Amino acid sequence: MTRHYSALSLLREGLKGHTGWAPLWRSPAPKDTYDVVIVGGGGHGLATAYYLAKNHGVTNVAVIEKGWLGGGNTGRNTTVIRSNYFYPESTALYDLSVRLYEGLSRDINYNVMFSQRGMMVLAHSDAEMELAARTVNAMQLGGADAELLDGKEVQKKAPVLNFRDDARYPIHGAIFQGRGGTGRHDAVAWGYARAADRLGVDIIQNCEVTGFLIEGGVCKGVETSQGLIRSGSVGVATAGHSSVLAEMGGYKLPLHSYALQAFVTEAIKPFMDTVAFSPMTGSYFSQSDKGGLVIGGGLDRVPSYGQRGNTPTQETVLAGIIDMAPALAKVKLLRHWAGIVDVSPDSSPLIGPSGTEGIYINCGWGTGGFKAIPAGGYLFAHLLANGAHHDISRPFDPGRFNTGHLIDEAAGSGIAH
């Protein structure tokens, strides 16, 4: 069986008709007891399991997923990776993630296709340019790369954007982060799953957590559709379904679940080799390697678990794209879908103890947690292994809603995703 991926193993397998590749991960029956059970086989759950095994030597771990790996938001997102936030706490968190992404393909021996094509946040007025300069300064102080581009420089990078005289939102410049870009979402889930499996983690799909085993007020395991599984501690990373798990576990969360939509167009010739986002319209797009444009925008305005989008938001997002790049008006959409995202009051994630002893949470990533998968997993693993925060995750403890130390990125960087 061939397990390691390299040019040599590809050549060898090619000569043998590709018959020797090992499955990416085993599909074991759940054991009775684990040291740690992770609920949710999205990127955050799988990365957590990997770093528990790799960084902390905790290998008696199971990831329990009710559907298939990455079937939640991890496989539904528009894959933008960046660390262009405002507050130092956020920059530390998201830039750790970008740094881990930079080495990830090599680390897990799986190509996650992280393409650092850069990301532009457009500014449409002189006042917005001043705020853009402020964000650039904040990012640089926080140690992330950031450049302030003027209108000419934006036009050079992306001539397809709307530089017409009658543009509703004229482009004055942009915040540019060159290390930002896009990755391949499925590869992130599958790569972490494969790497965790090889370190001994059990990945259990088609297994829904239906309750927690609570003894004397302490969580001792989970009830699942495949029976009771005991565990030393439980980490919950279920994104839009976090409140459903909270109800089962007897703790409270400050989250609302909303649908977030995405769109892919038919494949067209190379159009734009960076990511462009307009805070004015809330829309953004990039071009996939296959040539399709990957389009995203703001949240639906009606709280939902429906996992499909509504038409008013669809119109808003697409109208925004036409404003940004009028040449796209006649390009056809191929696919359109939605995921259920967990939105917190300050648009920042929650990492920490849940309030019920033995249960820890990693949630609240809302519209922007794909970029954070490596860091979320790294920090959550630290918390589960040590029972105490890493310095970078401490500010994101849910206790901040009690103390008032919110990290308000909706207000801070004005970016809702």
Add this chain to the structure above:
Amino acid sequence: MQQFPCPFCGLRDEREFHFAGEAGKTRPDTTKEISDADWTTYLYYCTNAKGPSREIWVHTTCQEYFVMTRDTVSMEVLSTEALNEDAA
């Protein structure tokens, strides 16, 4: 496009409505000493129910607040009622 029934105006385009919060929360009596925990619960914590959910909405065109019970999975509106003193 979905339509929501305003108790005062009847069926209207969903874009005219705004979600204001979950029903059933009572503001702590701020003339008395209140704990951080109670205030946090009031300000931030919510049920975020999957399935039937009782919520406060505002119809922005007539500016009336009212209670809407919806199924958050099917998006079906189960009932709407005017907000009176003992409603929420």
